[in-house]
Amino acid sequence: MSGLEAFRKEARAWIRENAPRPLWGTSGSGPFEGYFGGRKCEERDLDLLLWRDRGIEKGWTAPSWSKEYGGAGLSRAQEDVIHSEMKAIGVPRPVAGQGLAMFGPVLLEYGTHAQKLEHLPKIARGEVRWCQGYSEPNAGSDLANLQLKAERDGDWYVLNGQKIWTSHAHLSDWIYCLVRTDPSARKKQLGISVVLADLETPGITVRRIDLISGYSPFCETFFDDVRVPVGNLVGKENEGWTIAKAILGHERSSIGRSIARQPGSAQREVVARARKHLGITKGAIADPLLRDEIAALGMREEAFHLTLARIQQSAESGTPGPEGSVTKIVGSELKQQRYELGMKIAGMQGLGWEGPGFDEDDLQYTREWLRSRATTIEGGSSEIQKNIVSKHVLGLPEGKK
Amino acid sequence: MSGHEVPSLLLDDEQKMLSRTARELIRERAPAARLRAFRDTGDPVGFSGELWREMADLGWIGLQIPEAYGGMGLGFFDLCVVLEQSGRELMPEPFVSTLLLGTQALLLGGSEAQRKSLLPGVASGEIVLSIGYDEPSAPPGMPRPAVAVERSGDRFELSGERAQVLDAHVADRIMVLAATSEGGSTLFLVDPARAEVSVTRQHRMDGLNAAIVRLERLRVGADDIVGVLDGGASLLESVLDRASVGLAAQMLGASEQAFADTLAYLKEREQFDVPIGSFQALQHRAVSVFTEIALTRSAVLAAARAIDEKPAEVPRLASLAKSIASETFLLSAKEAIQMHGGIGVTDEHDIGFYFKRAHAAYMTFGTPSQHRQRWAELHDY
Ligand SMILES: Cc1cc2nc3c(=O)[nH]c(=O)nc-3n(C[C@H](O)[C@H](O)[C@H](O)COP(=O)(O)OP(=O)(O)OC[C@H]3O[C@@H](n4cnc5c(N)ncnc54)[C@H](O)[C@@H]3O)c2cc1C
Numbered sequence: 001m002s003g004l005e006a007f008r009k010e011a012r013a014w015i016r017e018n019a020p021r022p023l024w025g026t027s028g029s030g031p032f033e034g035y036f037g038g039r040k041c042e043e044r045d046l047d048l049l050l051w052r053d054r055g056i057e058k059g060w061t062a063p064s065w066s067k068e069y070g071g072a073g074l075s076r077a078q079e080d081v082i083h084s085e086m087k088a089i090g091v092p093r094p095v096a097g098q099g100l101a102m103f104g105p106v107l108l109e110y111g112t113h114a115q116k117l118e119h120l121p122k123i124a125r126g127e128v129r130w131c132q133g134y135s136e137p138n139a140g141s142d143l144a145n146l147q148l149k150a151e152r153d154g155d156w157y158v159l160n161g162q163k164i165w166t167s168h169a170h171l172s173d174w175i176y177c178l179v180r181t182d183p184s185a186r187k188k189q190l191g192i193s194v195v196l197a198d199l200e201t202p203g204i205t206v207r208r209i210d211l212i213s214g215y216s217p218f219c220e221t222f223f224d225d226v227r228v229p230v231g232n233l234v235g236k237e238n239e240g241w242t243i244a245k246a247i248l249g250h251e252r253s254s255i256g257r258s259i260a261r262q263p264g265s266a267q268r269e270v271v272a273r274a275r276k277h278l279g280i281t282k283g284a285i286a287d288p289l290l291r292d293e294i295a296a297l298g299m300r301e302e303a304f305h306l307t308l309a310r311i312q313q314s315a316e317s318g319t320p321g322p323e324g325s326v327t328k329i330v331g332s333e334l335k336q337q338r339y340e341l342g343m344k345i346a347g348m349q350g351l352g353w354e355g356p357g358f359d360e361d362d363l364q365y366t367r368e369w370l371r372s373r374a375t376t377i378e379g380g381s382s383e384i385q386k387n388i389v390s391k392h393v394l395g396l397p398e399g400k401k
Numbered sequence: 402m403s404g405h406e407v408p409s410l411l412l413d414d415e416q417k418m419l420s421r422t423a424r425e426l427i428r429e430r431a432p433a434a435r436l437r438a439f440r441d442t443g444d445p446v447g448f449s450g451e452l453w454r455e456m457a458d459l460g461w462i463g464l465q466i467p468e469a470y471g472g473m474g475l476g477f478f479d480l481c482v483v484l485e486q487s488g489r490e491l492m493p494e495p496f497v498s499t500l501l502l503g504t505q506a507l508l509l510g511g512s513e514a515q516r517k518s519l520l521p522g523v524a525s526g527e528i529v530l531s532i533g534y535d536e537p538s539a540p541p542g543m544p545r546p547a548v549a550v551e552r553s554g555d556r557f558e559l560s561g562e563r564a565q566v567l568d569a570h571v572a573d574r575i576m577v578l579a580a581t582s583e584g585g586s587t588l589f590l591v592d593p594a595r596a597e598v599s600v601t602r603q604h605r606m607d608g609l610n611a612a613i614v615r616l617e618r619l620r621v622g623a624d625d626i627v628g629v630l631d632g633g634a635s636l637l638e639s640v641l642d643r644a645s646v647g648l649a650a651q652m653l654g655a656s657e658q659a660f661a662d663t664l665a666y667l668k669e670r671e672q673f674d675v676p677i678g679s680f681q682a683l684q685h686r687a688v689s690v691f692t693e694i695a696l697t698r699s700a701v702l703a704a705a706r707a708i709d710e711k712p713a714e715v716p717r718l719a720s721l722a723k724s725i726a727s728e729t730f731l732l733s734a735k736e737a738i739q740m741h742g743g744i745g746v747t748d749e750h751d752i753g754f755y756f757k758r759a760h761a762a763y764m765t766f767g768t769p770s771q772h773r774q775r776w777a778e779l780h781d782y
Contacts, residue, residue, distance in 0.1 A: 271782045285782050295773035298780065299721050306699035309407035326692045383685070390684035394664060394691060397679040 007078055011085045018054045019091040020047035028262055029087035031254045034096030038129025038173050048092065052126055055094025062100055062124040065108065069116055070124025077316060090262060099123035099130040102250045103176050110194075110235040110243050119174075119196075131199075132251075133163040133177035133221060134244065141384050143178070144188045144241065148223060150179035150195055152230070157181075157195060159203075159226040167378075169206045169219035174198055176247075182238050193240040196232040203227070213370035214353070251379045252328040263305045266338040267298035273345045273365075293341055300337070304330055329385045332375035339369035408710055410702040416482050423461065423486040433490045433658075433751045436608035446571055447610035448493040454526035456494075463524025466504065470520035476709035477643065481650040481701065488651030489658040491758050493608050495529050496651070497765075498567035501644040503530025506576055506588060509643075510628030510636040515590065519574060532576040532588070533563025533614050534637055537767040548579035548616060550587075555623045557581070559589060562615045569593070569612035570602040577614065578633050585631030589621050607761035608754060642719035645766045646704040649726035652762050653694070653701050656726070656733040659755040660690050663737040670742075683740055690733050697722075697729040717779050720772035727763040734759040 027033045035043055035052040043049060055061045058072065063079040065071025074082075086093065093100075104123050107116060122128040139146040148161030159179060169175065175197050182191030199206065203226035209218040235243050271294060274285045285291040308327060342365055343350045350366055352358030376382040390396045412420060430452055439447050456462055465480040466472025473479075480500065487496055504523055507516050507530075522528030539545055548561035559579050569575055574590055575598075581587040593600055597619035603611045628636040667678030667687065677683060704718035734756040738745035745752050763769070 267780065271780070274782065280782075283781070284777065291777050291782065292770060292773050294782065295777040295780075299724055299773065299776060300696070302721055303696040303700045303725055306407060306410065306703045307696055310410040310699045310702070313407075313409060313411050326695045329688070330692055330696065386685045386688040387681070389688045389691065390681075394684075394687055396664075396667060396684050396687065397676050399675075399679045399681055399684075 004077055004081060008081050008085065011078075011082050012088075014058070014060075015082070015085050015091070016089065018051070018058075019086070019089065020050055022047045023051060023091045025090040027090050027092040028265065029083065029091060029093060030096075031093065031101035032096055034093030035126050036097045036129055036168075036171070037095055037126025038171060039127070040171050040173070041126075041129065051091070052094045056125050059124075061093070061095040061126065062104065062120070065104070065120060065124060069108070070121035080312070080316075087262070095124065095126040097129060098132060099128065101254045102132070102247050103130045105250055106243055106247045107234065109246065114231070115196075115234065128174055129168070129172045131166050131169045131172035131175050132247070133166055133169075133175045133197075135165045136162060137164055141381060143244070144192065146178055146180060146192065148177065148179050149183070150181050150193065150228075152181075153227075155230050156227045157230060157233070159195070159197070159223040159228060161223050163221040163223075165209075165378075166206075166219045166221045167217050169199065169221050170208055172199060175221065176234070178240060178244050181240075185238065189241045191238050192244065193237050194234040194243045195228055196234065197226065197228050201226050201228065211371070212373070213367045215367065215371060248380060252385070264298070264301065266301045266334070267294065270294050270297060270338060270342050270345065273342050277346050277349060290341070290345055293344075297334075297337055297341055300334060304334055326389075328379065329382055329389070332382065335375050336372050339365070339372040343369050407703065408706045410699060410706065412482065416479060419461075419479065420482045420486060422459075423483050424489070426456075426459075427486050427490050427492065431487075431490050431492050431494075433754050436491060436493060436754050437748070437751075439493065440604075440608065447608075448495065450526075450571075453494045457524065457526025462500065462526050465500075466508075466520050466524045470516055471524040472520065476705075477646070478702075478705045478709050481647060481705040484647050484650040485654035485657075485701075488654030491608065491655060491754055493610060495531075495568045495571075497609070497644065497648060498531040498569075498572065499523060499529050501647040502532040502567070502640060503574070503576065505640045505643045506532060506627050506636065509639050510588070510632075512624075512627075514624070515627065522573070528573045529568055529571050530574050530576070531566050531569050531572040532578070532637075532640070533566040533569070534578045534641075536565070536765070537641075537771055538764045546613075548577055550579045550581050552581065557589070557621050557625075559591070559616045559619045559621060562613055564613045565603060565605070565611045566614045567609060567611050569600050569614050570610060575614055576627055577616065578637060581633075582631055586633040587630050588627040588633040588636060590625045590627055591616065591619065591621065595619060605761065607757040609758075609761065639715075641766050642715050643708055645719045645723035645772075646701065646708060646715075648762055648766060649697075649701045649722040650705065652726040652730040652759070653697050655755055655758060655762075656690075656694050656697065656730045659730075659733045659737040659752065660687075660694060662752065663687070663690075663733075663740050666741055677740070686736055686740075690729075690736050693725075693729040693732055697725050700725050717776065720767075720776045720779070723766060724769040724772040724776075727759075727769050730755075730759040731763055 035048050059067060060072055060082055062071040063074045063082050064076050066073050100123060104120055107119060134143060136146050136148060148159060148163065150157040150159050177195050177197055179193055179195050180191055181193040185191030197204065203224040205222040207220045208216045209220060210216050211218060274290065274294060278286045278290065280286060346362055349358065349362050352363050352366060354363060391398060460473050461483045463472030464475050464483060465477055468474040484496060507520060519528055519530065523530065535545060546562045546564045548559050548563060551558040559577065563577055566575060572593060575593055576588050577591050578586050578588055591598060597617045599615045601613045603613060605611055664687065667683060668676055670677050700722045704722035707714040707718045737752045738756055741750065741752055744750050
């Protein structure tokens with residue numbers, strides 16, 4: 001038995017022993033499913049809180065970070081084993097969110113020792129929740145066009161401007177921000193830096209934005225003479241673009257993976273809706289055309305899962321294939337197909353917004369369907385992903401600018 | 402199947418090596434343009450028996466045949482490595498008829514005597530096999546060519562016909578599915594050299610070779626049954642699962658090649674003073690083909706692996722592989738033609754052969770919608 005297989009046995013045993021039973025089968029175990037934490041967190045699920053505490057104690061909220069930074073000092077391969085064992089029984093991550101999945105790994109790579117000591121243990125313990133300050137009204141797909149100004153004033157940066165689409169800013173404690181430190185740089189990518197700010201700092205205002213789903217996870221974040229210590233600069237001044245792209249890389253792969261949830265789960269969910277809304281004749285879903293669409297979805301879901309597995313296997317064997325770029329594009333479209341089909345199946349019962357005559361599941365589903373339109377936009381739109389694959393994977397020439 | 406239980410979808414070093422050597426030899430000796438030459442010269446065989454035997458000498462034809470019968474004793478996964486490469490150049494050699502139909506039927510249902518007498522010849526490239534069966538995609542309203550049976554004890558007399566039997570014009574043995582009872586059918590091994598058998602060559606658009614096989618009061622015995630009496634349908638279902646996966650591997654290779662040719666053309670052809678590959682409308686479509694090929698590769702490898710290691714998963718994964726590979730190959734071929742412009746619809750250019758084969762392969766061993774229906778049944782809905 002290889003070392004990793006022995007470790008798998010150990011991880012499996014520990015997780016099955018320590019993950020509270022009521023949490024089993026409730027989650028796809030993705031990096032955005034679990035205890036999000038932070039100072040404003042009002043989590044009341046006692047099982048999840050217990051799971052969080054056990055995870056923290058074991059260092060398995062961030063298994064591959066060193067102990068000094070709140071982790072367990074394990075290898076990346078061991079971390080993957082832990083996550084796959086959580087997934088195998090469908091328990092959430094003991095701590096989840098951007099801090100662990102996106103910001104932390106990049107701080108680990110680019111931050112100073114002092115910055116890591118200050119921020120990483122709090123992320124690993126779920127004490128501080130992070131949000132992402134990238135997009136601005138005039139900097140979406142063309143992110144490098146961002147304008148939020150950071151001017152040096154002694155030991156401080158003074159921030160002025162606006163961020164938009166900052167997911168969960170109202171629930172977060174800190175923001176990692178892309179700012180313009182050199183407005184006169186010869187290329188717009190060159191004058192950008194990454195600065196960290198406590199959202200309690202005077203001058204920061206967070207305003208919520210309502211979405212078509214009725215949810216409001218988004219905010220506009222305004223910066224009005226906000227003073228941030230220069231020690232909060234990550235990496236070198238004006239060299240933030242590389243870091244920004246590294247974070248986006250983590251974001252894309254985690255969006256792709258989080259869509260996957262449990263293998264076969266999209267098909268099971270849609271089949272259950274079909275049984276409920278369409279009924280069964282002679283063992284088959286009553287509407288043959290919708291049944292065919294369900295099978296098409298189920299097949300695509302399986303092919304997507306197999307592709308994720310194949311990418312992971314080739315990463316383990318040291319030769320990552322270019323297929324990694326496929327996950328964001330296919331995964332986000334798959335999620336939309338799944339909800340579209342679920343809505344077609346529900347027919348008139350899917351039209352509810354709230355109140356009598358509609359059941360809770362259907363109301364919730366409608367909201368998720370509306371939310372799913374965002375997956376092909378967030379984290380870089382599908383069109384932008386295709387531009388990236390076209391240039392970096394297929395080697396096609398760039399268009400005339 | 403949960404994440405970590407997915408068996409390896411990667412090629413090991415030997416398989417990578419096999420893939421490379423097969424690719425080189427095939428690119429050099431068996432370019433797709435041969436299809437035009439076979440067609441235009443009215444070649445009586447339609448493929449190269451010499452090349453087939455040469456590949457047999459390299460061990461490729463007998464890769465999956467057990468050592469006891471003169472093969473290499475490797476897995477179906479290994480065979481798929483070669484099949485993928487053969488698909489890249491649309492090789493008309495008898496991979497499907499002999500290796501994916503005939504050999505699998507013998508491996509799954511053949512008697513010891515049948516295997517002993519035929520498999521060594523297959524492995525050495527001397528024997529061509531085929532099966533005449535009911536193609537699932539035949540329109541239900543059309544009368545299907547069929548074979549009827551008169552039985553007296555252990556003797557059977559077969560009469561009727563089967564059409565589009567792949568490579569039957571050169572086959573040494575043909576297996577024929579015949580109705581032996583109400584609702585039951587049996588696979589019989591037939592020697593086409595017998596006077597009661599006539600074989601008429603057919604010409605298909607896609608360059609694969611086929612024939613109509615007619616039987617007139619052909620007498621066969623219990624020894625000629627492959628599998629068991631009245632067990633033909635279920636044996637054939639297992640054979641077609643494997644054949645679907647092997648065909649899907651060929652389709653994967655063919656999709657890759659059509660895409661590679663297209664990508665090269667996008668970089669080289671200029672209009673409006675720039676390479677046409679700089680137009681975003683084409684770039685995004687190219688990326689879509691690329692992503693479909695990536696998904697197809699995973700499905701094909703998983704299905705091939707299941708044949709060797711997880712037999713219970715085979716029906717599901719075979720339907721997945723056949724279905725997705727069919728759609729991907731057709732997409733890749735259609736997009737290839739469109740992105741080549743006018744030259745793409747000329748006979749002079751090879752891309753048209755990919756399009757024709759894509760459609761033919763789509764219709765063979767069940768269409769995607771038939772496989773989706775089966776998938777739904779296998780998943781209990
Ligand atoms: C749910 C959600 C969560 C988000 N969370 C955050 C967050 O936490 N922090 C943050 O900073 N941002 C966040 N965003 C913002 C997100 O990154 C942007 O919405 C995204 O990058 C697109 O920018 P935009 O909205 O300005 O659209 P635009 O860039 O204006 O795009 C409009 C359309 O034009 C297309 N387009 C643009 N450029 C090209 C091109 N070169 N080629 C082809 N087509 C093109 C786009 O694909 C799109 O279809 C979030 C967005 C969503 C939907």
